[in-house]
Amino acid sequence: MKKFDPKKEFIMSKTHNFGAGPCILPQIVFEQASKGVFDPDGGQFNGLSILEISHRSEAFVSIMEEARGLVRELLEVPDNYTVLFLQGGASLGFLINAMNMAGAHRKAGYINTGAWSTKAMKEAKVAGLEVIEIASSSDQNFNYIPKDFEVEELDFIHMTSNNTIFGTQFHDLPKVNVPLVCDMSSDIFSKKIDVSKFDLIYAGAQKNVGPAGATLYIVKNDCLNQSSLKPIPSYLDLNVHAGKDSMFNTPPVFSVYVSMLNLRHLKATGAVAEMEKVNNMKASELYAEIDRNSLFKGTAAKEDRSKMNVTFVLTDESKKEVWDKIWNDANIVGLKGHRSVGGYRASMYNALELESVEVLTKIMRDFEAQYQS
Numbered sequence: 001m002k003k004f005d006p007k008k009e010f011i012m013s014k015t016h017n018f019g020a021g022p023c024i025l026p027q028i029v030f031e032q033a034s035k036g037v038f039d040p041d042g043g044q045f046n047g048l049s050i051l052e053i054s055h056r057s058e059a060f061v062s063i064m065e066e067a068r069g070l071v072r073e074l075l076e077v078p079d080n081y082t083v084l085f086l087q088g089g090a091s092l093g094f095l096i097n098a099m100n101m102a103g104a105h106r107k108a109g110y111i112n113t114g115a116w117s118t119k120a121m122k123e124a125k126v127a128g129l130e131v132i133e134i135a136s137s138s139d140q141n142f143n144y145i146p147k148d149f150e151v152e153e154l155d156f157i158h159m160t161s162n163n164t165i166f167g168t169q170f171h172d173l174p175k176v177n178v179p180l181v182c183d184m185s186s187d188i189f190s191k192k193i194d195v196s197k198f199d200l201i202y203a204g205a206q207k208n209v210g211p212a213g214a215t216l217y218i219v220k221n222d223c224l225n226q227s228s229l230k231p232i233p234s235y236l237d238l239n240v241h242a243g244k245d246s247m248f249n250t251p252p253v254f255s256v257y258v259s260m261l262n263l264r265h266l267k268a269t270g271a272v273a274e275m276e277k278v279n280n281m282k283a284s285e286l287y288a289e290i291d292r293n294s295l296f297k298g299t300a301a302k303e304d305r306s307k308m309n310v311t312f313v314l315t316d317e318s319k320k321e322v323w324d325k326i327w328n329d330a331n332i333v334g335l336k337g338h339r340s341v342g343g344y345r346a347s348m349y350n351a352l353e354l355e356s357v358e359v360l361t362k363i364m365r366d367f368e369a370q371y372q373s
């Protein structure tokens, strides 16, 4: 029987994964993760698999601590913040952040930049907060970042740093004088950030951190145990999790393990600064081609374009069938746009290599050369 060589098979049949999430991770992380599950040379954890060890074992506690430590180091998290890996995805985060950040006004301002912000607003209302939409780009199907808004007696302002579906991204932080809460699910670790500008950051792991299952929280210690909505159900109370070093109950062991491996890899390959450089290169290459190519048009306002999720459409819809065949034949997957925007979306999370973007821009050029009318 032919022996399976994952490295070789991978190069031969390389699939370029532009999917919006769960996302691509570095190949080496996949290899290390599989070894953690099954190691032909014997289990790494005293002869056991990561999937069967106790979450209270020394081996797992040190994985959790390394993962939290890497988040601190890579994002330069100040000492007065706590890093947690919880469950429930960013979707439970919508509720958790509202419950924990509720203050004297029980009133929060939301910058509505798309589907995820809209969902966050809905959960904050469930938490009992008065929700003020302080700015919105819904008038133009969320294709830009609204920049002007007024703040009045709010407990906090909530923003979504990158709009995974509509392809827009904050390139400058809004100026606010109340605590700032940010859903960073789809651009965390993609560029340098100043954590001290935020009071609470949360992100589902599955876009840039690791496999689905874990949700990262970075919370200023002052915000723990300060809610005006007490008591908060235990699992939703960040102070409970902080008091237990992120081990209040069984954590998402595998997702935390692979997130740790991925962050280790990020650190070893130049950390966030290097990643940001590569992400800038990927984004400028693809946007330059979209702007140059007569058969394509970007959908997001230029100054607000996302470097993670690039949304574009064909200028001539009748060429759809031809174009869809071309990219499918090039082993590209996940390029179809979200149903609320249509067209195409190229998600270029950290692990997507520049080479994959080059494959995409090459077939775009070829397509134009052959089918330009």
Ligand SMILES: *Cc1c(COP(=O)(O)O)cnc(C)c1O
Residues within 6 Å of the ligand: 021, 088, 089, 090, 091, 092, 116, 160, 162, 163, 164, 183, 184, 185, 186, 204, 205, 207
């Ligand atoms: C993917 C995504 C979510 C949803 O995350 P879940 O972990 O599936 O709940 C929320 N916000 C943003 C910005 C996202 O990209």
